[in-house]
Amino acid sequence: MRDLPTTLAWVAEGTDLCRKALDGLDETSYGAPSRLPGWTRKHVVAHLAGNAEAIGNLVHWARTGEPTPMYGSPEQRLADIESGAGLSGDRLTAWFEESARALAEAMASLTEPRWRAEVVTAQGRTVPAGETPWMRAREVMVHAVDLGTGVRFADLPGEFLAALREDVLARRGPGNVPAVHGSPAEVTAYLAGRPCTGVTTSDGSPARPLPPWL
Numbered sequence: 546m547r548d549l550p551t552t553l554a555w556v557a558e559g560t561d562l563c564r565k566a567l568d569g570l571d572e573t574s575y576g577a578p579s580r581l582p583g584w585t586r587k588h589v590v591a592h593l594a595g596n597a598e599a600i601g602n603l604v605h606w607a608r609t610g611e612p613t614p615m616y617g618s619p620e621q622r623l624a625d626i627e628s629g630a631g632l633s634g635d636r637l638t639a640w641f642e643e644s645a646r647a648l649a650e651a652m653a654s655l656t657e658p659r660w661r662a663e664v665v666t667a668q669g670r671t672v673p674a675g676e677t678p679w680m681r682a683r684e685v686m687v688h689a690v691d692l693g694t695g696v697r698f699a700d701l702p703g704e705f706l707a708a709l710r711e712d713v714l715a716r717r718g719p720g721n722v723p724a725v726h727g728s729p730a731e732v733t734a735y736l737a738g739r740p741c742t743g744v745t746t747s748d749g750s751p752a753r754p755l756p757p758w759l
């Protein structure tokens with residue numbers, strides 16, 4: 546369902562959605578709350594830029610064999626988001642663009658055998674480097690919605706939403722998620738722990754919100 550060319554295309558598409566979401570934001574709207582609790586749009590963009598660099602570390606690891614973890618530590622990751630959120634909107638947009646460009650270049654230069662090299666994610670999972678475009682795609686797609694400038698889950702590609710539902714269900718554990726009904730886009734938002742409408746359990750009552758994910 547999610548092969549390498551498809552996930553690489555999703556990275557580019559999600560990056561473009563974020564770019565459009567940021568385009569034209571003045572300093573006040575850039576500093577306004579995102580759809581994520583406690584985070585402004587600046588926090589989201591600082592996280593996205595830091596995430597591009599972190600995933601770039603994994604691509605470097607795959608290319609060279611030199612272990613380069615995504616982040617120094619979970620505390621460092623959060624501290625970098627906090628300090629990044631203090632930058633101006635222009636600086637953040639430039640950081641987002643530069644980090645996304647560097648990651649795209651690094652991914653484009655990775656040879657076929659290197660995509661199979663094993664790397665370790667920030668969650669401690671050992672995965673082939675071929676998993677990193679998916680890791681990045683879900684960040685840029687979902688956070689494009691979280692930026693709260695009008696992108697909706699329904700705007701994301703259907704195949705991406707299906708892959709995301711499968712991923713979230715596997716990660717949360719099927720027993721921890723009630724059977725729910727609703728449009729595919731809204732059910733995906735629900736599973737991702739995002740605001741959603743019209744998602745109900747089998748008796749027709751609104752589904753109880755899940756804890757945030759990603």
Ligand code: ZN
Pocket residue numbers: 592684688759
């Ligand atoms: Zn994220």
